[in-house]
Amino acid sequence: MVSSGASAHVEVDLDKLNSGGNIATGLQVSQVEGRGSGLSVAAERSSDDGYNWRKYGQKHVKGSEFPRSYYKCTHPNCEVKKLFERSHDGQITEIVYKGTHDHPKPQPNRRYSGGNIMSMQEERSDKASLTSRDDRGYNNYGQPSHTAEPDGTPELSPVATNDDSLEDAGFLSNRNNDEVDEDDPFSKRRFDNLGQSYSFCCLYLLADYKFSVEQKNGSWKC
DNA sequence: AGCCTTTGACCAGCG
DNA sequence: TCGCTGGTCAAAGGC
Numbered sequence: 744m745v746s747s748g749a750s751a752h753v754e755v756d757l758d759k760l761n762s763g764g765n766i767a768t769g770l771q772v773s774q775v776e777g778r779g780s781g782l783s784v785a786a787e788r789s790s791d792d793g794y795n796w797r798k799y800g801q802k803h804v805k806g807s808e809f810p811r812s813y814y815k816c817t818h819p820n821c822e823v824k825k826l827f828e829r830s831h832d833g834q835i836t837e838i839v840y841k842g843t844h845d846h847p848k849p850q851p852n853r854r855y856s857g858g859n860i861m862s863m864q865e866e867r868s869d870k871a872s873l874t875s876r877d878d879r880g881y882n883n884y885g886q887p888s889h890t891a892e893p894d895g896t897p898e899l900s901p902v903a904t905n906d907d908s909l910e911d912a913g914f915l916s917n918r919n920n921d922e923v924d925e926d927d928p929f930s931k932r933r934f935d936n937l938g939q940s941y942s943f944c945c946l947y948l949l950a951d952y953k954f955s956v957e958q959k960n961g962s963w964k965c
Numbered sequence: 966a967g968c969c970t971t972t973g974a975c976c977a978g979c980g
Numbered sequence: 981t982c983g984c985t986g987g988t989c990a991a992a993g994g995c
Contacts, residue, residue, distance in 0.1 A: 798970055800988060813987070817968085826987090 793848040794818065796825065809836055818846050 796814035803810040809828045816823040827838040 795968095797968080799990090801971075802986065802988095804986060805984085811986085824987095 794823070794844060807837075811837075816844060818844070821846055 795817040797817045798812055798814050800813040801810050802813070807828055809830050811826055811828045813826045814824065816825075821844055823840065823842040823844050825838065825840045828836045830836050
């Protein structure tokens with residue numbers, strides 16, 4: 744995917760990534776502040792976000808240390824997909840969402856026993872902290888996130904973060920602007936265009952590990 | 966019985 | 981045009 748020669752060597756400094764070649768790659772990377780806590784939540788199940796997912800494939804992609812798993816939302820008429828990479832110790836290293844759910848969560852209490860909304864909030868908080876920089880996602884195809892559907896049809900909800908609950912929480916209307924619009928100009932653009940459409944929003948989570956990132960010619964290699 | 970995961974094969978896009 | 985790579989399909993097995 745992202746590969747090139749080497750020059751700069753940094754630890755996972757996502758701000759750098761986001762402000763640097765990362766934009767060029769359209770990748771969204773998030774630094775883990777919870778140091779595994781949040782990620783372990785995400786790693787619990789593929790359906791950690793409350794939706795039901797069915798795995799339809801797994802691949803070991805070049806440039807990635809770990810195999811990438813592909814999931815589809817099992818909800819009829821919902822074509823949301825997500826893919827993530829999981830490290831050998833079971834932690835999610837990257838999560839990418841494609842599309843957005845246009846349906847409510849199937850059974851919230853399926854995970855959150857008793858439908859504990861606080862749990863959801865907590866998890867959202869975890870993820871918010873985890874992904875505060877990455878949910879300004881851009882699609883993963885080298886296109887800026889503000890890219891609309893080819894035909895301009897806003898058929899998809901504009902936001903696909905790691906957690907749909909963001910939508911429930913009014914994410915669309917007013918979500919942590921201070922988080923998203925400062926260190927990445929794209930983020931503002933993205934949210935400015937929420938009313939329009941996005942084909943994809945991608946989210947990357949970094950697990951509880953570090954890796955090196957190298958940059959050359961605007962490309963990044965981990 | 967139904968759903969999900971696993972896994973190899975196939976297909977399409979790109980350089 | 982060919983090879984590589986990522987994404988998807990579908991059969992088989994397990995829970």
